[in-house]
Amino acid sequence: MQNTQVILSSRPVGVPKPEHFSIREVPVPDLDKNQVLIRVSHWSVDPAMRGWANDVPNYSPPVAIGDPMRSFAVGEVMASRHPGYTEGDVVEGLLGWQTHVVSDGSNIGHIVTETDLPRSYALGILGLNGTTAYFGLLDSCAAKPGDTVVVSTAAGAVGSAVGQIAKVIGCRTVGIAGGAEKVHQCREEFGYDAAIDYKSEDVASAVAAACPDGVDCYFDNTCGPISDAVMTRLAQGARITICGTAAITEWDPLPVGPRVHRQLLVARARMQGFLIFDYKDRLAEARTALAGWLREGRITVREHVLDGPQAAPGAISMLYRGENTGKLIVKVA
Structure with missing residues (x-):
């Protein structure tokens, strides 16, 4: 099984552009104890990614050259040797721009329970945004x-x-x-x-x-x-x-x-x-309230979905040009 990754291949100054990324495929490693294999379905594109890609003072270290671009993503657990996750769980977290992730759980934010709502909402209205x-x-x-x-x-x-x-x-x-x-x-x-x-x-x-x-x-x-x-x-x-x-x-x-x-x-x-x-211990509170308002029709969501990993390298610059007409997402699978 191959993992398609969009990696940061050179360091931008300012807004990352397509030339700062490249696409590669690497084998998916076997699972060890206390690990899960996640098949990612959607990648998020957020303004914060500019700061994550640049080598400037920030609240988190920059993405290393050669690593998958840091991003929030959502996907489904394909296999698990971790007691906290079972096959079929939908999870969200800082999984990066890659199609498959082997994780020990440290980069998983939460198990998505709002399965009556679109899965992509975990990256937008029920996620970071x-x-x-x-x-x-x-x-x-x-x-x-x-x-x-x-x-x-x-x-x-x-x-x-x-x-x-x-x-x-x-x-x-x-x-x-x-x-x-x-x-x-x-x-x-x-x-x-x-x-x-x-x-x-x-x-x-x-x-x-x-x-x-x-x-x-x-x-x-x-x-x-x-x-x-x-x-x-x-x-x-x-x-x-x-x-x-x-x-x-x-x-x-x-x-x-x-x-x-x-x-x-x-x-x-x-x-x-x-x-x-700073609010990681209270995120469930926000998701519960937001999901309730969504179900009541009190909040409207618009998404702008790009198709496939090849669309990701230009997505951040697209966001900063203001060309998206909703929450910008890359649909991977």
């Missing part, structure tokens, strides 16, 4: 009914979930996205009360018009000029969660933008960085 939205909004941003919540990359996998969770708990929502199609998605699919096209509108003026009483919560997936504009409209006691930095493609030298200290001071606001890995 949805749980990030859930805790980033409800815990870090401390959103509450009646708040005005502004979200950047509002049509993306995280942003669309943030907007919809905010509506579930009774907030007013304003999404910022790029292009008429994504603005339409924000309003018609994800239920935002207002949506702003940063490509064709003056963001500061549009935020001021959409948020006359100021911004109570800002879920920041971009940093950069979009966030600079939102900072001018903070309400007293505003909370800002920094979840992503998609607008900044290089970190050397460290980018220097407008100073926001005065806005934070005057509004008595709080800005906090957020990583879902």
Whole structure:
């Protein structure tokens, strides 16, 4: 049996491109005691993968050259010599861009129990993206009914979930996205009360018009000029969660933008960085709530599925160009 891997073959600076990857096949090793063999069906494509591929200071070490690209993935246990897993279990975890994984369980996040929902949801709304939205909004941003919540990359996998969770708990929502199609998605699919096209509108003026009483919560997936504009409209006691930095493609030298200290001071606001890995002991809580809202029809999901391992090398750069129209996934099998 052969394992098809998409490996990081050279070190990128900034957004990884197709030339930084190569595809190889290696034999699948035999199972030892306390190991499982997983046949992977879907790979996730996430903004965090840019940081994982680059050799820059980050919250986790960079992917080594020659290793399969780190990513979340979902698959089915084909064989098990591990007491915690049985053949047929569907599992999710940091399994990487490869079609078969022999694991001792250390890189498995959880056994997927929401088998009535599409398996790919374990990588999106019930995985990294949805749980990030859930805790980033409800815990870090401390959103509450009646708040005005502004979200950047509002049509993306995280942003669309943030907007919809905010509506579930009774907030007013304003999404910022790029292009008429994504603005339409924000309003018609994800239920935002207002949506702003940063490509064709003056963001500061549009935020001021959409948020006359100021911004109570800002879920920041971009940093950069979009966030600079939102900072001018903070309400007293505003909370800002920094979840992503998609607008900044290089970190050397460290980018220097407008100073926001005065806005934070005057509004008595709080800005906090957020990583879902800090919530690993509470992920089941988020998945249970999100699955319930999905079954009730209160959350809508859109996926953008690429076909086969050969599509993976260009997927991260596609994501950063904003060409996906939903949660970006590579369907392997």
